[in-house]
Amino acid sequence: MTFLLLFLAYALLLSGALARAGHRSSAPAPGAPPPAAEPRTPPTRVLIVGATGGTGRQLVAQALERGHAVTALARDPSSLPINHPRLRVVKGDVLDPASVEAAMRGQEAVLSALGHRRYFHPTRILSEGTRNILRAMETHGVRRLVCETSLGIGDSAGRLGLFYTLFIIPAILPFYFWDKTRQERIIAGSAAEWVIVRPGVLTNGARRGRARHGLRLGGFLLTVRISRADVAGFMLDQVRSDTYLRSAPGVCW
Ligand SMILES: NC(=O)c1ccc[n+]([C@@H]2O[C@H](COP(=O)([O-])OP(=O)(O)OC[C@H]3O[C@@H](n4cnc5c(N)ncnc54)[C@H](OP(=O)(O)O)[C@@H]3O)[C@@H](O)[C@H]2O)c1
Numbered sequence: 001m002t003f004l005l006l007f008l009a010y011a012l013l014l015s016g017a018l019a020r021a022g023h024r025s026s027a028p029a030p031g032a033p034p035p036a037a038e039p040r041t042p043p044t045r046v047l048i049v050g051a052t053g054g055t056g057r058q059l060v061a062q063a064l065e066r067g068h069a070v071t072a073l074a075r076d077p078s079s080l081p082i083n084h085p086r087l088r089v090v091k092g093d094v095l096d097p098a099s100v101e102a103a104m105r106g107q108e109a110v111l112s113a114l115g116h117r118r119y120f121h122p123t124r125i126l127s128e129g130t131r132n133i134l135r136a137m138e139t140h141g142v143r144r145l146v147c148e149t150s151l152g153i154g155d156s157a158g159r160l161g162l163f164y165t166l167f168i169i170p171a172i173l174p175f176y177f178w179d180k181t182r183q184e185r186i187i188a189g190s191a192a193e194w195v196i197v198r199p200g201v202l203t204n205g206a207r208r209g210r211a212r213h214g215l216r217l218g219g220f221l222l223t224v225r226i227s228r229a230d231v232a233g234f235m236l237d238q239v240r241s242d243t244y245l246r247s248a249p250g251v252c253w
Contacts, residue, residue, distance in 0.1 A: 007170070008166065010170055011165065011166045011167070011169075011170040012166075014169065014170050014174055015157050015158055015165050015169070015170075016157070017178075018152065018153045018154075018157045018169070018177055018178070018181055019153070019154065019155070019157030019158070021153070021154075021178070021181035021182075021185070022149075022153030022154025022155075022156075022157070022180065022181040022184045022185070023153075023154040023155075023184040023185060023187070023188045023196060023248050024154050024155040025154075025155055025215050025247045025248055042239070042240040043108030043109035043144060043239055043240070044067070044068050044069060044108060045068070045069045045071070045106060045107050045108045045109075046063055046068045046069070046070055046071070046107065046108065046109045046110070046111055046239060047071045047072075047073060047103055047104060047107040047109070047110045047111070047142075048060055048063065048070060048071070048072050048073065048110075048111050048112075048113070049073045049094060049110065049111070049112040049113070049114055049129075049133060050073075050112055050113035050114040050115060050148075051072035051073060051074050051080055051089075051113075052072075052074045052075070052076065052079045052080050053113055053114075053115055054113075054202065054204060054228045055113035055115075055148055055202070055228040055231055055232055055235075056072075056113040057080070057082070058207075058228050058229045058231070058232035058233075059111050059113055059232045059235060059236065060072055060080065060082055060087065061082060061232075062229075062232050062233055062236055063111070063236055064082075064084050064086055064087060066236060067086075068086070068236075068239075069086045069088075070084075070086060070087045070088070071087075071088045071089075071090055071103055071107060072087065072088070072089045072090065073090055073092045073094070073099070073100070073103045074089055074090070074091060074092070075091070075092070075093050076091075077089040077090075077091050090102065090103040094114060094125070094128075094129030094130075094132055094133065095125065095128060095129055095132070096132075097132045097135065097136065100132045100133055100135075100136045101136045101139060101140075103136075104133075104136040104137060104139070104140045104142060105140055106140075107140065107142050108142065108143075108144070109142065109143070109144040109145070109146070109239045110133060110137060110142060110144070110145045110146070111146045111147075111235055111236070111239065112130065112133060112145065112146070112147040112148065113148045113232075113235075114126055114129055114130070114147075114148075115148075116176075118176075119172055119173060119175065119176055120172075120175070121175060122175045122178075122179075123175060123176075123179055124179055124182070125179065126176075126179045126180055126182070126183040127179050127182035127183045127186055130147065130183045130186055130187060131186050133145065134186065134187070134190045134192060137192055138191070138192075142192075143192060143193045144192065144193045144194070144195075144239060145187065145190075145192045145193070145194045145195075146194075146195045146197060146235045146236075146238045146239060147183070147187055147194065147195070147196055147197065148197050148198075148199065148231065148235060149180050149183060149184055149196050149197070149198050149248070150177070150180060150198055150199065151198045151199065151200050151217070151218040151224070151250050151252070152164060152165070152169055152177060152198075152218075153177055153180055153181050153184065153198075154181070154184055154248060155215070155248070156198050156217075156218055156248070156250055158220050159217065159218025159219060159220060159224075159250065160200065160201065160218060160223055160224070161218075161219050161220070161221060161222050161223035161224065162220070162221055162222075163223055164201070164223055165220075184196055184248065188246075188248075193245055193246070194245075194246060195238040195244045195245060195246075195247070195248075195249070196247070196248035196249075197231065197234060197235050197238065197248075197249065197251060198217075198218075198248055198249065198250045198251065199226050199231045199250070199251050199252065200218060200223065200224035200225050200226050200250070200251070200252035200253075201223055201224070201225045201226075202225070202226065202227070202228050202231065203225055203226070203227045203228070204227065204228060205227040205229070206227065206229060207227060207229035207230055207233060208227070208230055208253065209230070209233065210230075211226055211230045211231075211233075211234055211251050211252065211253055212251070212252055212253065213234060213244075213249045213250065213251040213252075214249055214250060215247060215248070215249055215250070216250075217249070217250030217251065217252060218250050218252060224250075224252035224253070225252060225253060226251055226252045226253050227253075230251075230253070231251060234251045
């Protein structure tokens, strides 16, 4: 009983800390310039980071369907089983700035579905990897970044539902989510045209082609879900849309 109460107190404290540490859409992003007003050609050459993962493969396939010229950054190019004349796979690691730089050359937008499975170690893969992406974007004049994080941090804290807030995040994902808060702050503090996309729990279900999205999305009680396929569709919409520019919309079914 005492253990349960202590765990509950820890879970609530962690949720509060994730709320304060992640990006809050109400707060103006430090140092960010106002959204660009001039008309311009929508980006068509996109770099996809995390391309071999669940969301990443969907991003690659759907970006090609939409007519983009796609560069996929992959640690092991052979693990991306897609061949297409408009797809170039570049071997690289987000923690290796030189390989990110090489992949960035000539791009017009970046989509990141970076993730990992090192749940039980403190890591900086998401935050340091994203910092390298943003640096390379600045070097090569690439303006737009659409990055997948998660509901449950910043002003979406608690919105993955009670089970995730009180059990999954504090028991399994505290290090992972803490690095996501750093990742979000690095993005929000950058001069890029960024959109942080926060999905509910991901499934490998089929694309429905419609999803709910908004700045106050998700449930405090029940867990909201969405397929990786529909997250990818929403992320690709953000390459050309300014609706959520410099904000962090949630997305779920
Ligand atoms: N699971 C959920 O319910 C859920 C809910 C909300 C949000 N999210 C978040 O959504 C994101 C995508 O999740 P997912 O399950 O679709 O992705 P995933 O299958 O875990 O794929 C992650 C991708 O990141 C790549 N990656 C990892 N470390 C890298 C490095 N150092 N350099 C370059 N690439 C690297 C992986 O490459 P390799 O193939 O080489 O490993 C893989 O392509 C994650 O950030 C996750 O936390 C997940």
